[in-house]
Amino acid sequence: MDDIDRKIIELLSRDARRSLADIGSVVDLAPSSVNDRIRRLTASGTIRRFTVDVEPAAVGMGVLVYVWIALREDADEAAFRNHAVAHPAILECHHVTGAWSYLVKLRIAEMSDIETFLSGLKTKRFLGRSETVIALSSAVEGAHVLKEA
Template sequence: MDEIDRKIIGFLARDARASLSSIGSAVGLSVSAVNERIRRLTAAGAIRRTTVDADPHLLDLPILAFVWIALAPQADEAAFREYAAAQVAIAECHHVTGPWSYLIKIHTKSLAGIEDFLADMKKHGFLSRSETIIALSSVVQGPFIPKEGMV
């Protein structure tokens, strides 16, 4: 990957709908050359997906919370990972070091939605303990990608 590839990825990260022509003009390549590089970067896995950045507030999901999760001793970790991948409230789930098993980022309609989320994890036998941190505002954040069924 060279500097032009990095610039192309940067343009697409800021605006996935940027035209090949505008990207080509910015990096000094033809439309076909930009297209070929994007195809190659996608095939190599450097570009994993092209997506949209949705506003959770406009989708009626104003509550952003981070939940530290400690899995129950009897919990099947593979089953938990499948469960987490299927949960529409979960925007991100990270396996972490330290006293917690996972850090989960969720978007919900209300504070009651956080309680419902935790109750469901308990019902499935995954949760030993948790700590929830509610975000008051976001100074810098990545794109919000809603999952089907979330809105």
């Protein structure tokens, strides 16, 4: 991957609908060459998907919550991971170092959904303990991996 690939990724991460001609004008390539690079980056797994950025409040999911989770000692970790993948409120789930097992990022409609989420983990015998952090606002939010200097 060269600097042009990195620039293409940065441009697409800001707007995945950006035209090939527009990207080409920024990186000084023909649209067909940009398309070839995007196809190669997608085939290699560097670009995993193209997505839509939805305003959470507009779809009734205005509450952003982070939950530190320590699994029970007898929890089936593979089952927990499968549960996380399938759960509609979980945006991200990260296995972490330190006192916690996982950090989970949730988008929910209202505060009472936190209790419902935690109750579900308890019912499935995953949850040993947890700590919940509610985001008041977000100064930076998005999927930008590469940023311009």
